[in-house]
Amino acid sequence: MIKLENVSKKFHDTVVLKNVNIEFEHEKTYAIIGSSGAGKSTLLRCINLLEKPSTGKVIVDGIDLLKDKTQLNPVREKIGMVFQNFNLFAHMNAKKNVMFALIKVKKMSQSEAEAEAIKQLTNVGLAHRLENYPHQLSGGEKQRVAIARALAMHPKAILFDEPTSALDPEMTQEVLKVIKALNHTGMTNIIVTHEIKFAQEVADIIIFMNNAEILEVTNTKEFFKNPKTDRAKEFLSNMI
């Protein structure tokens, strides 16, 4: 459903993505791993054009996003995103955070949006936090609100950009549990993460990146048993 063709990205003179080709299939879970600066987050951000590729094509459900600008928002509506720093709207409480795009983008009525927000927040275990503002929530709670906000849109895919990197180990577990529960529920999940064990547990396919390039796209079991590239072997041996 999501296809990147020959995608490259440069910031000034620094190449952050070099000729990336990959296709994400419907309803599978992908983990993008690799050392810091490998281009993992940039790749993820190219999918919904938060980062505009310097060259190449981004195709979602057959739509070439760089060509057809009018389709960008409709496509973004179908692809949720969860950020490292949560990025909740600071002036809205948890419920309003979830309701906002339902009203503005999905054009739901106030009461429909509210019902959906309560449902989604309850599902991530935050029924008691509906009226709390982001600054009153813990890191783990903030990230769960962010996940509820993405899920409320009923997206076909969710992009997770290092969703637990800003959290302590305990909160990390509570967020990972929520993400894990989304596995194979009808969405494509694409997760950039440093939690290698987690990647091993949830992903169907591992995308291993190094130095702005994709080195491997391998079935998870296979990747951890028998990585194809030396760089991946080295990366994995450093993990233990």
Add this chain to the structure above:
Amino acid sequence: MKVNFGAIVDYIPYLLGGILVTLEIAIAAALLGSLLALVFSLLSRKKGILQAAIKVFIDFFRGTPLLFQLAFFHYGIPQITGIIPTPYISALVIFSLNSSAYLAEILRAGIESIDKGQIEAAHALGVKSWDISFSIIIPQALRNVLPAIMNEFITLVKETSVVSMISLTDIMRRQQIVSAATYRFFEPLLVIGVIYLVMNIVLSNIGKILERKLKYD
């Protein structure tokens, strides 16, 4: 000469009448100026000719005295155009433009203080730029710079006193008229000083109430 409020007591309603003139200009300029400032600060988020033009405009109005701007508009420009504006129009135009320049800078700072992540999150949800500006950026920016905006409004109320130069009968002008008629300065000046002070105390309290209303953390 002793202080004698009895000598000007008959003129006090006349002095108080100046409040309406002052408020009329201050409120109209605050509204028009805010609207313009909002447009300027949103337009100048994107680089280009528009941004450069807005910068020149802001530099001019912040870089020259208000008294000069008023004199230039009311006495200077009519020499070329032949169209003499009424003092009220001149005051309204110059005060609106002048305060818009200051407010635009205040708003720009407020807009820049908003964390980019929230804007990205809204884009990622497919929210239109217009909705992002008006529902995410501006409410938070306004809240962050409200004290500075109230400061600008207080300055505006005080600065309207220069309209007496183009013979608008605001509070200040009325004091001059009363002083000329009664040969008394201390009493009418004291009265109008108190008038200005009270107006601005009320204004600053409105600001504090608004601040509390907009508070979310």
